Amino acid sequence: SVVTTHVSNPVVPSPLRPLLHLQGNLSFDDAPLAAKDFGNIYQLLPAAVLYPASVSDVVSTVQHVFQLGPRSKLTVAARGHGHSLQGQAQTDGGIVVRMEALGGGTRVVHQHHGGQPYADASGGELWINVLVECLKHGLAPKSWTDYLHLTVGGTLSNAGISGQAFRHGPQISNVYQLEIVTGKGEVMNCSEEENSELFHAARGGLGQFGIITRAQIALEPAPEMVRWIRVLYSDFTSFTEDQEMLISAKETFDYIEGFVITNRTGLINNWRSSFNPRDPVRASQFDSDGKILFCLEMTKNFNQHEAESMDQQVEQHLSKLRYLPSTLFQSEVSYLEFLDRVHASEVKLRSKGLWDVPHPWLNLFIPRARIKDFAREVFGKILRDSSRGPILLYPLNRSKWDNRTSAVIPDEEIFYLVALLSSAPSPGSLEEALKQNRKILDFCNKEGIKMKQYLPYYTTQEEWRGHYGDRWEMFAHRKGIYDPLSILAPGQRIFHKGVQSSSSSRV
Ligand SMILES: Cc1cc2nc3c(=O)[nH]c(=O)nc-3n(C[C@H](O)[C@H](O)[C@H](O)COP(=O)(O)OP(=O)(O)OC[C@H]3O[C@@H](n4cnc5c(N)ncnc54)[C@H](O)[C@@H]3O)c2cc1C
Numbered sequence: 001s002v003v004t005t006h007v008s009n010p011v012v013p014s015p016l017r018p019l020l021h022l023q024g025n026l027s028f029d030d031a032p033l034a035a036k037d038f039g040n041i042y043q044l045l046p047a048a049v050l051y052p053a054s055v056s057d058v059v060s061t062v063q064h065v066f067q068l069g070p071r072s073k074l075t076v077a078a079r080g081h082g083h084s085l086q087g088q089a090q091t092d093g094g095i096v097v098r099m100e101a102l103g104g105g106t107r108v109v110h111q112h113h114g115g116q117p118y119a120d121a122s123g124g125e126l127w128i129n130v131l132v133e134c135l136k137h138g139l140a141p142k143s144w145t146d147y148l149h150l151t152v153g154g155t156l157s158n159a160g161i162s163g164q165a166f167r168h169g170p171q172i173s174n175v176y177q178l179e180i181v182t183g184k185g186e187v188m189n190c191s192e193e194e195n196s197e198l199f200h201a202a203r204g205g206l207g208q209f210g211i212i213t214r215a216q217i218a219l220e221p222a223p224e225m226v227r228w229i230r231v232l233y234s235d236f237t238s239f240t241e242d243q244e245m246l247i248s249a250k251e252t253f254d255y256i257e258g259f260v261i262t263n264r265t266g267l268i269n270n271w272r273s274s275f276n277p278r279d280p281v282r283a284s285q286f287d288s289d290g291k292i293l294f295c296l297e298m299t300k301n302f303n304q305h306e307a308e309s310m311d312q313q314v315e316q317h318l319s320k321l322r323y324l325p326s327t328l329f330q331s332e333v334s335y336l337e338f339l340d341r342v343h344a345s346e347v348k349l350r351s352k353g354l355w356d357v358p359h360p361w362l363n364l365f366i367p368r369a370r371i372k373d374f375a376r377e378v379f380g381k382i383l384r385d386s387s388r389g390p391i392l393l394y395p396l397n398r399s400k401w402d403n404r405t406s407a408v409i410p411d412e413e414i415f416y417l418v419a420l421l422s423s424a425p426s427p428g429s430l431e432e433a434l435k436q437n438r439k440i441l442d443f444c445n446k447e448g449i450k451m452k453q454y455l456p457y458y459t460t461q462e463e464w465r466g467h468y469g470d471r472w473e474m475f476a477h478r479k480g481i482y483d484p485l486s487i488l489a490p491g492q493r494i495f496h497k498g499v500q501s502s503s504s505s506r507v
């Protein structure tokens, strides 16, 4: 539930006075709560926090700011679950809209016009709640993120990727329709067929074109169980070639991800603790001669009555892989338990006071042709022996992405997500991690590795133009149509008032 505190100080900035009469609450005391995010690096204090009771509250707020005109300094930041890393859901002196207060929940609809089922969910709904509601109907979304305590609007504003994306594409490739409040305060339904320009702009649009208030999410039959498999490699080429074979095969696993283990301390303990004691197969002690290790993680979905055929398929798929023989680890869990797996890590880390710490994350899309050069330098040198947190490394199929959306990916048929999910709990560790991130980015630029940042963080418009490349004109043109005063999502710092911009009249 969202607890709001009423205005303790009767002095309300005059431009905000008209917003005191909305159905929902406009809080001034809660501003510090909205000046935080998962990154714990930036704290931008808003003037107020809106807990919208309805879409019309969101409309009234944006319309009001839009009508104040270009000389107003007010901006509006939609906040999902606030799990951005560098203040992307924050606003300095503006209004934060707490989308989780919107309500409206999730409703499963069994007959989309194509005969497919979908979930009609609030933009402020957490994916875990979408999943729980859909499972009641034996259904589930097709494409996920590794962690489900994120909102529908937040992940659709980025892309939403995990180990299912090789087959289904990112979450933004698995929505039929969006309801959006644009930067002019208009409510628009958009899809492939209706207001399609906004539909494409908003997906992966970093919140620049409108506030997603509802989404229709494609569903598929949900499996009861998952066979959860992990194997280790000491050879990077075998690791990546096997991953690429698996994401290209007709018959393959249902989830494919990879991890890099740069620091083997405690590996066996962590390794064993991540799988329950019922495992039929346990990795014996193995000697990886101190090399960096690579973990391939796969799953096979199945229903109880399919256990035998699933087992044969898994055996068949595994027989093609060149992992270290003694490192095969398997377990069986419910679909819900698998999908909510990172929440288990969250509970452990919270118990140790290691969750609410700075997170200097760096997420990169690396073209397949350069992944070896990248790995040699980054894992062999820059990050050697460091243990900052999970490092994901897995391939994606460009063909599953829709180039009409605002999402930015490398121009290569197969590209890798490399996610450095660092925590910096101790003083000095944040600076060290940021320095390493800088070194990695400088290495890519110096070596001409045409990487793209995922969950991008830039602070100048020149860098943003570089990020969008030849798609910048389209991006800026769309901004001019749907948010001409650059009111929305200032925390992304693309058209932020502090940045000179040729496309927005606010600066
Ligand atoms: C522990 C953890 C694990 C993660 N794992 C993955 C993963 O596996 N795959 C992946 O793809 N990402 C992952 N992420 C990144 C995550 O997708 C982004 O940080 C996402 O933005 C977080 O969602 P949120 O609801 O917290 O959004 P917020 O951080 O609140 O907002 C993100 C951006 O979207 C805007 N926004 C928020 N809601 C709306 C809306 N309704 N309409 C329009 N704009 C909106 C905000 O203004 C902001 O610019 C992970 C993050 C964390 C912290």
Ligand SMILES: Cc1ccn(-c2ncnc3[nH]cnc23)c1
Pocket (backbone or CB within 6 Å): 146, 147, 342, 345, 346, 349, 390, 392, 421
């Ligand atoms: C902060 C944190 C703790 C665990 N994680 C993760 N672990 C594994 N896969 C992930 N994917 C995204 N976050 C992940 C992230």
